[in-house]
Amino acid sequence: MLVESLPEFFIVNLGVFGLIITGFLVEKHYVSRPAxxxxxxxxxxxxxxxxxxxxxLLLYADLGLIVSGVAILSYATEAKLPEGYYNFIWYTYSSIIVGGVILFTLLG
Incomplete structure (x- = not known):
C-alpha cells in the first residue's frame, strides 16, 4: 500500500492534512466559509x-469549532457575515494558520 511509505505522523493525520490541503486550494484571496x-x-x-x-490548543480548537459553525450556517442560509468576521478568520483559521498550528504541535 502506497500510504505505508509515508511518515507515521502523516499517516495518522492523513484526514486532517487532506482537509487542510483542500481548504488551502480553495482559498484564493479570502477564506471561504466552507474552507x-x-x-x-x-x-x-x-x-x-x-x-x-x-x-x-483546546481553547483554539473550541473557538475554531464555534467560528466554523457560524461560517457554515451562514453559508447554508446564504446570510452575509460582517467584513470583520472574514478578516478574523483569515488571520486565525485559514488553512495556512491551522496547518501551521498542527505542524507546530506535531513537531514541537
Missing part, C-alpha cells in the same frame, strides 16, 4: 486524537 468549516473540523479532529493537548 473555514473544513479547517475547524480538521483542527478539532486533530486535537481529539492528542492524549494531553495543551490548554491553549
Amino acid at each position: 473555514m468549516f473544513a479547517n475547524g473540523i480538521a483542527l478539532n479532529v486533530y486535537v481529539y486524537e492528542i492524549l494531553f493537548p495543551p490548554e491553549w
Whole structure:
C-alpha cells in the first residue's frame, strides 16, 4: 500500500492534512466559509486524537469549532457575515494558520 511509505505522523493525520490541503486550494484571496468549516473540523479532529493537548490548543480548537459553525450556517442560509468576521478568520483559521498550528504541535 502506497500510504505505508509515508511518515507515521502523516499517516495518522492523513484526514486532517487532506482537509487542510483542500481548504488551502480553495482559498484564493479570502477564506471561504466552507474552507473555514473544513479547517475547524480538521483542527478539532486533530486535537481529539492528542492524549494531553495543551490548554491553549483546546481553547483554539473550541473557538475554531464555534467560528466554523457560524461560517457554515451562514453559508447554508446564504446570510452575509460582517467584513470583520472574514478578516478574523483569515488571520486565525485559514488553512495556512491551522496547518501551521498542527505542524507546530506535531513537531514541537
